[in-house]
Amino acid sequence: MPLRVAALGQLPGTLLAQLTDLAVSMDLVVLGQAPDTRAAASALSHSIPDIAVVSTTFSDGTGFSFVRELPAGQRPVGLVFVGAREDEAVTAFELQATDFLLWPAAEGRLRDALVRAKQQVLQLSLLRTADELQRLLTEAGGSSGLDLAGLFRGRSESTVAATGGDTVRRRRAAGGASTGTLIASSPWRATGRTGDVRAKGGRDGEEGVLDLSQEDGGRGETEGRPLRVLVREGRRTRFVPLVDVDWFEADGNYIRVHAGGEKYRTRGTITAIEAALDPRQFVRIHRRVVVNMDRVREMSPLPGGDGLLVLGDGSTLRLSRTYRSRVR
Structure with missing residues (x-):
């Protein structure tokens, strides 16, 4: 059609x-x-x-x-x-x-x-299809063994390849040092649904949860990096896997968590996020934004020294020249 x-x-x-x-x-x-x-x-x-x-x-x-x-x-x-x-x-x-x-x-x-606009429309359509298939599999009470993430990741790679070879992005080396090398962009990844729970406890503490409403991020003496971020929706508490997070955005005294097309709001600061998360993966690109570098597909310059980051789902974020050296 x-x-x-x-x-x-x-x-x-x-x-x-x-x-x-x-x-x-x-x-x-x-x-x-x-x-x-x-x-x-x-x-x-x-x-x-x-x-x-x-x-x-x-x-x-x-x-x-x-x-x-x-x-x-x-x-x-x-x-x-x-x-x-x-x-x-x-x-x-x-x-x-x-x-x-x-x-x-x-x-x-x-x-x-x-x-590029058609590509974004098709990618969103694929993402919705994957989400619906996953829902149907879940309702059926089991899994057919189909790797939906891998299926749609492969389709996205084909789409990117068909629309031109200039889709590139700068990636950091494993040690965090800047390589200055242009590497072919990775496609968006279909993400799993975030879990809904009523209260924190059990395995959640063992897996590592980032609670931005607390001064220490809810980490206390826990070693290692958190695996999930806690957000509250009324009386409910939701644990959003960090692998699903696209970017964090400051909104006054709150943080908006963008994950898989959904938005969650929790108290906290960008500074606390920077301190708690792996700086090789979650990079500050603006005074109000920390982005998951695994989601970045390409980087383009803008007038005045700023830049533009395009994410795998087609979202675009402004890269401030103040933080530009962090993503090179």
Whole structure:
């Protein structure tokens, strides 16, 4: 089935013409253009496209404001911003854009952006399929022996290979020293579900739990690194495996834990996370963000010395120039 593309905002006529031409060869359906926020909001409320090509300029506002105020359920998976200034790229990627096109763009650049957006849509579809299959296997009361993570990891590798060989990222050597070598990106990994429990105890203490609400992280005299992070949801306590965590984000006196497409909130600080976790795997990239380097797929420079990290699921994070040396 063709993927649906919406054109939002005051996009250049030459870009719209290219988009129409590319739709046929790329198996896309262009839903039409909405030049102002009212028309765009109405279009998304009736049919949410898989991909949106969004101008930074609307006739009655900005594309950034429009996307920022969109309800989560109306946001397209693939999001390509189009603007006339380089510095707009920073805001675009802060809004988790798939790509940013500086217009006028070189020939083929729009196609590259659409390929990346399609890849993100397909990866999310694969992830949802894996999740549903795992749920069905669990409900059946057992496992067929099928390695879902390995299956979808292999499919993702094929997708990455098919969309170009420039998807690379800088990885640290095992000892933590910077190698400065570009290594082919690892694909996203399908993660297991996090466990739900009512209270902490039993094997949880033995496995090592990071409790950010306590001054010492709940570690006390325990040796070694924690394997899970504790978050509280009302009266319930949830233990999220650290291998499932994509990144930690500071939010005032709280920390948002991003894991496998889910978000959890707990009291704590970024400083406490840095102190408790393996600095070779969990690296601070911004004053508010610590990322799991196993999730990073590629790194790209941004104007002003900052950088952009693209994760395996297509999420994008801003790399502050202050912390850039830590991920080289």
